[in-house]
Amino acid sequence: MDDYLSSQTLPRFLFSHDRVFQPGEKHVTRICSEDVLLLMFSGVLRFVEDGVPVEVHGGEYYIQKRGLLQQGVVPSDCPVYYYVHFSGAWSDESGIRKRGPLPGGIRALTRRLTEANELNAPLLERTCLFYQILTLLSQSQPKSPSQRLAEGAMQQLQLHLREGISLSAIAAELHVSESYLIRTFRRQYHLTPHRCLIRLRLEQAERLMRYSDLSLESISLECGFSSYANFYKAFRAEKGENPGEVLKRMR
Numbered sequence: 001m002d003d004y005l006s007s008q009t010l011p012r013f014l015f016s017h018d019r020v021f022q023p024g025e026k027h028v029t030r031i032c033s034e035d036v037l038l039l040m041f042s043g044v045l046r047f048v049e050d051g052v053p054v055e056v057h058g059g060e061y062y063i064q065k066r067g068l069l070q071q072g073v074v075p076s077d078c079p080v081y082y083y084v085h086f087s088g089a090w091s092d093e094s095g096i097r098k099r100g101p102l103p104g105g106i107r108a109l110t111r112r113l114t115e116a117n118e119l120n121a122p123l124l125e126r127t128c129l130f131y132q133i134l135t136l137l138s139q140s141q142p143k144s145p146s147q148r149l150a151e152g153a154m155q156q157l158q159l160h161l162r163e164g165i166s167l168s169a170i171a172a173e174l175h176v177s178e179s180y181l182i183r184t185f186r187r188q189y190h191l192t193p194h195r196c197l198i199r200l201r202l203e204q205a206e207r208l209m210r211y212s213d214l215s216l217e218s219i220s221l222e223c224g225f226s227s228y229a230n231f232y233k234a235f236r237a238e239k240g241e242n243p244g245e246v247l248k249r250m251r
Helices: 107-116 123-139 145-157 167-174 178-189 193-211 216-222 228-239 243-250
Strands: 012-020 036-049 052-057 060-064 067-069 076-088 099-101
Touching: 012 107, 012 123, 036 099, 052 060, 060 145, 076 107, 076 123, 107 123, 123 167, 145 167, 145 178, 167 178, 167 193, 178 193, 193 216, 193 228, 193 243, 216 228, 216 243
Parallel strands: none
Antiparallel strands: 012 076, 036 052, 036 060, 036 067, 036 076, 060 099
């Protein structure tokens, strides 16, 4: 089930507004063709979403996914909130959760977005404010098990940059299978652990080329390459030029 708003695909901002319910007022019954971000400041908003009762309290946010039936079955408790209609991509792996606590700074951003709407500011400006809101939500997210696993593997690669570490050793350290580790790591970083290790070594090599007096042969060994020939081949494949040419520009 897609429980995360993807943070890898830019959503499209549509429009936004503040909203205050009157005593006894119910949520509208609808099937919305757009995603709706609800930023709840006070009160309680109640609705039924595809047959499941939902309560969103002050200090929380909730994202209504497009295409779901929302029904106002019982009255809400005078909610005060801000809503944003948008179109986003959803994931079952990672991103912004459907609901969670409101991080600090959200209220100030909604005020700025309200002012931008009132002034009919360019869509780009309003979209930027929306992205700032999503960024705050993203930064406040608890990490999923797959994110923690991928970051744990990355830490192992960084810790063993020079001597290297086998995939089987990382998998054993993290108590998962090698195939699952590769799939999870690739989803998080868009490359395999082996390819990531090479890239980390090349990044370290570039730093040493820029800030040390070591020879290229010494740099290649310092960064974990078994020979200068292997370093040369990897560097040229990644950068499109040989390390000697780059070193001349740096020094």
